[in-house]
Amino acid sequence: MNLxxxxxxxxxTKNVSLVYKTESREVTALQDIHLEIKEGSFVCVLGPSGCGKTSLLRILAxxxxxxxxxxxxxxKAMSPKPDKSRGVVFQQHTLFPWLTVEKNVEFGLxxxxxxxxxxxQTVDRYLEMVGLSQFKKTAPYELSGGMKQRASIARVLANDPRIVLMDEPFGALDAFTKEQMQExxxxxxxxTNKTFFLITHDVDEALLLGTHIIVMSPRPGRIIREFDSRLTYEIQEGQSRAYRMNKQILEKREEILNLITH
Ligand SMILES: Nc1ncnc2c1ncn2[C@@H]1O[C@H](COP(=O)(O)OP(=O)(O)O)[C@@H](O)[C@H]1O
Ligand SMILES: [Mg+2]
Known part of the structure; x- marks a missing residue:
């Protein structure tokens, strides 16, 4: 089933928990998180706002x-510092405003x-992959929201990470751009055959992209459901053009929405 x-x-991750301590109180953001992220998989994490998704990504990063x-x-025990093995794409781009697209992607190299x-060569390869070859000399402020995110993805990939971590990367984009970005x-x-880990609160996004989907509970964030999905491969192979209306998908979406809202 799962490729x-x-x-x-x-x-x-084994038994990962996270408690934030502030002056007045303690907040348990994550409880007993067991995760196995397989090489080459596309893991999507779904959960309501405040359930600890960003906290989990920050730990992995x-x-x-x-x-x-x-x-x-x-x-091996992960070094407790960010490094190029884990590339992160945030909801808001983090491009350097004073550098062109090309220089941004080249920066880590x-x-x-x-x-x-x-x-x-590396910069050209990834700018082509994200469809920004024509915008090498462009400054970030001249790019649309979707293009900025694509430039951020190219910059991360240029560093040849072991995993690409994305925190609601399309959350600030309009519906049409978002759909294009998902494709x-x-x-x-x-x-690239890279491993992707994407956080979202959009059930459809998780279903359309993930090979492995993880659903988290409201705070304290725990994993309440995990399943493998072949839909992203099927869409890729052109077998599932009507996927948004596919009965299985509609049922899965219902099931997940019920889990998240109850
Ligand atoms: N630095 C922090 N100090 C204290 N509490 C925090 C901090 N960061 C996040 N939290 C709390 O931890 C919980 C999980 O936050 P977060 O990981 O951002 O959730 P999500 O990304 O799923 O919305 C929330 O209740 C949030 O208020
Ligand atoms: Mg978040």
């Missing part, structure tokens, strides 16, 4: 330490002193 089931874990539990990257020729990201996932 990545036999693959090794890129990231694994190395921005935040869990209060207890373990996080493994390629089977330059920091690592990758030779110029290789830098140019675009599926193509990128197929072409």
């Amino acid at each position: 990545t089931a036999a693959m090794p874990n890129v990231i694994e 190395g921005f935040q330490q869990p209060t207890s539990g373990e996080v493994l990257l390629d089977g 330059k920091m690592r002193k990758v030779p110029e020729r290789e830098r140019k 675009n990201v599926r193509q990128i996932w197929i072409k």
